[in-house]
Amino acid sequence: MTAEGAAAxxxxxxxxxxxxxxxxxxxxxxxxxxxxNPSRSRLVARLREIAGEHGPGRVVLGYPLAASGxxxxxxxxxxxxxxxxxxxxxxxxxxxxTGTTLEARELRGSHxxxxxxxxxxxxxxxxxxxxxx
Numbered sequence: 001m002t003a004e005g006a007a008a009x010x011x012x013x014x015x016x017x018x019x020x021x022x023x024x025x026x027x028x029x030x031x032x033x034x035x036x037n038p039s040r041s042r043l044v045a046r047l048r049e050i051a052g053e054h055g056p057g058r059v060v061l062g063y064p065l066a067a068s069g070x071x072x073x074x075x076x077x078x079x080x081x082x083x084x085x086x087x088x089x090x091x092x093x094x095x096x097x098t099g100t101t102l103e104a105r106e107l108r109g110s111h112x113x114x115x116x117x118x119x120x121x122x123x124x125x126x127x128x129x130x131x132x133x
Contacts, residue, residue, distance in 0.1 A: 008054035010047060011126025013062045013097065013118045019043060020118030022126050028132055029132065031123045040081065041114050044088055059090045062097030062125040070109025095129040097121065 011029070013020030019035040032050075035042055047059060061082055064074045074096045104120035105111055127133035 007057035008050050009057040009060060009126060009130070010050055011060045011062070011122040011124075011129070012043070013094075013100065013122040013125055014038070014043075014074075014081060015118060016074075016077075018113070018115040018118045020044060020115065020122035021125035022119055022122065023050055023054065024057070024126055024130065029123050029126050029130070031116070031119035034119045036115055040084055044085070045082075047085070047090060057091075059085055059092045060095050060126050060129045061085075061092060062100060062122065063094040064098050065098055067098055093129060095125050097125050100124040100128075 007022040007132075011020075011022040011024075015038070015091055017037070019024055019038040021032040021034060022029055023032055035046060051057070061078055063078055064072050066072050078094070082094060085092045100121040101117065104117045108120055110117065124133055
């Protein structure tokens with residue numbers, strides 16, 4: 001169901017084993033079910049599903065810079081993912097994600113690797129991009 005005038009911005013915490021997902025709808029950022037065993041096609045399918053339900057919005061990818069601000073090896077994969085998503089028609093932005101997983105673990109009070117922490121990290125990434133954190 002698409003709400004009139006609504007658009008859902010989506011925060012993504014991309015990882016090789018899990019992808020955290022968060023959505024902003026009407027000013028509220030909410031963590032979503034993570035994508036386990038991720039692939040580009042599964043991510044695109046989820047983004048299209050969210051756009052179909054809530055209207056198209058921006059995709060904000062967490063950008064994994066080191067605390068020093070230097071690039072890390074995963075940056076190349078995120079750059080390639082961003083380009084791929086743009087070619088699929090999505091408006092993509094990169095947002096530094098330094099410290100989001102640690103912050104999400106503290107908020108959750110858990111170090112479990114079930115993907116929920118990744119979705120909380122995606123929430124923090126999206127809030128930072130929107131100036132809400």
